[in-house]
Amino acid sequence: MFESSADAMPPTITACHECDLLNHVPVLAPGTTARCTRCNGVLYRNPKxxxxxxxxxxxxxxxxxxxxxxxxxxxxxxxxxxxxxxxxxxxxxxxxxxxxxxxxxxxxxxxxxxxxxxxxxxxxxxxxxxxxxxxxxxxxxxxxxxxxxxxxxxxxxxxxxxxxxxxxxxxxxxxxxxxxxxxxxxxxxxxxxxxxxxxxxxxxxxxxx
Ligand SMILES: [Zn+2]
Missing domain, CATH: 1.20.900 (Dbl Homology Domain; Chain A)
Known part of the structure; x- marks a missing residue:
């Protein structure tokens, strides 16, 4: 199985595809999704x-x-x-x-x-x-x-x-x-x-x- 461990996903800053707001994306645990703080658009997913x-x-x-x-x-x-x-x-x-x-x-x-x-x-x-x-x-x-x-x-x-x-x-x-x-x-x-x-x-x- 591929390891999609939480510590393998480094935190990063990324622009929202919907509204261009810069978001600080936290470390994502497997099975979780990061959403924009302004428009709730999906920034990153880490599906299991x-x-x-x-x-x-x-x-x-x-x-x-x-x-x-x-x-x-x-x-x-x-x-x-x-x-x-x-x-x-x-x-x-x-x-x-x-x-x-x-x-x-x-x-x-x-x-x-x-x-x-x-x-x-x-x-x-x-x-x-x-x-x-x-x-x-x-x-x-x-x-x-x-x-x-x-x-x-x-x-x-x-x-x-x-x-x-x-x-x-x-x-x-x-x-x-x-x-x-x-x-x-x-x-x-x-x-x-x-x-x-x-x-x-x-x-x-x-x-x-
Ligand atoms: Zn947004």
């Missing part, structure tokens, strides 16, 4: 085991991601024929139809970005479990911040749902296991992001240096 939860969710996301990209995504049945597509064959088919820009967008936002986000969480958190600071902690942390907005699997899944409704009258459309994995992956990645507390993380990195 937040980094452990982020790492566990990253591992769950990795398993779901592997299922999402390797197993059938959708199956179309018409006149006795059933055609299965996966995420990667879908990207290839878009490319073959000359829709290179759309293929690139799907590839980046639904295949590369989620994998990169999962990799970043694991790279940033796994060495800390062994008491070591990651070697490239700053560039990988910056990369995580830059990549996260490009992780748009929920938009992709919404597009799939719209297509399912439109195609329902023309052919039998069977969602594959990858669709369900993708749907749960949205939840696990969002949870990993919301559990990752930068202040607690950098404090832990300093402790391991």
């Amino acid at each position: 085991d937040c980094l452990d939860r982020t790492l566990a969710l990253a591992f769950a996301s990795l398993a779901l991601y592997l299922v999402a990209v390797t197993f059938p995504f959708l199956a179309f049945g018409s006149g006795g024929n059933v055609v299965e597509t996966s995420l990667l064959t879908g990207v290839r088919d878009l490319h073959r139809q000359g829709l290179d820009l759309l293929a690139a967008v799907v590839l980046i936002t639904s295949v590369i970005a989620p994998a990169a986000v999962i990799f970043c969480y694991m790279y940033l958190l796994l060495p800390l479990k062994r008491g070591r600071s990651p070697v490239y902690v700053q560039p990988v942390y910056r990369a995580l911040r830059a990549i996260t907005p490009w992780n748009m699997i929920e938009v992709f899944l919404l597009g799939i749902l719209v297509a399912l409704v439109k195609l329902a009258g023309m052919a039998e459309v069977i969602p594959g296991i990858a669709v369900w994995s993708f749907a749960i992956l949205i939840i696990t990645l969002a949870s990993a992001s919301s559990n990752f507390e930068p202040a607690v993380y950098w404090n832990e990195v300093e402790r391991c240096r």
Whole structure:
């Protein structure tokens, strides 16, 4: 377990994100939150085991991601024929139809970005479990911040749902296991992001240096 001990959180002065008031943030015990003295906005949180939860969710996301990209995504049945597509064959088919820009967008936002986000969480958190600071902690942390907005699997899944409704009258459309994995992956990645507390993380990195 990561140590989020109270004595590991040094007191600091920080500006409130809501009203810009400078607050003296006290040493935070695990499970507590520091709020602005003027507007009650959240300054810092030190949730219990937040980094452990982020790492566990990253591992769950990795398993779901592997299922999402390797197993059938959708199956179309018409006149006795059933055609299965996966995420990667879908990207290839878009490319073959000359829709290179759309293929690139799907590839980046639904295949590369989620994998990169999962990799970043694991790279940033796994060495800390062994008491070591990651070697490239700053560039990988910056990369995580830059990549996260490009992780748009929920938009992709919404597009799939719209297509399912439109195609329902023309052919039998069977969602594959990858669709369900993708749907749960949205939840696990969002949870990993919301559990990752930068202040607690950098404090832990300093402790391991
Ligand atoms: Zn404030």
